[in-house]
Amino acid sequence: MLTRTAIYEGTIHDGQEDTFFQRVRDELEPLWRRFPNVVAVRVQRLRSKDEDARPIAMILEMDFPDMDAIEACLASPIRPESHAATVEVMKLFNGRFYHLITEATVLAPAS
Structure with missing residues (x-):
């Protein structure tokens, strides 16, 4: 399983946090849920952070079975539609967003 993550680094305009997340x-x-081959979509809203952490307002994670599935997603006609909508929502945001693709190893807690 691979995860394509979007990091929204920056701050939401003062007083616009509820509007931003509603949009x-x-x-x-x-x-995001319509992208082809997506297995799961997680939207994470920051609740707390270390004092010296970078300002992250939101993290979007989309799981895919493999790299071919991610490439199909990126080639999808939904992508430009999603990007255009994101640009509009980002008008409430000071900062940037960027993407990472990761592969996780899940560890069970020590007993």
Whole structure:
């Protein structure tokens, strides 16, 4: 399983946090869920952080079975639609977003 992660680094405009996340929920999440081959979509809203951590407002994670599935997603006609909607929502945000592709190893807790 591979995860394509978008890191939204920066800050939401003062007083616009609820509006920002409502627009993410209403406008972006439906698009993200329509991407071909996506197994799971997680939207993570920051609740707390270390004092010296970079300002991260949101993390989007999308799971795919393999790299071919990610490439099909990126070639999908949904991608430009999603990007255009993201640009509009980002008008409430000071910062940037960037993507990472990771492969996780899941470890059981020590007993």
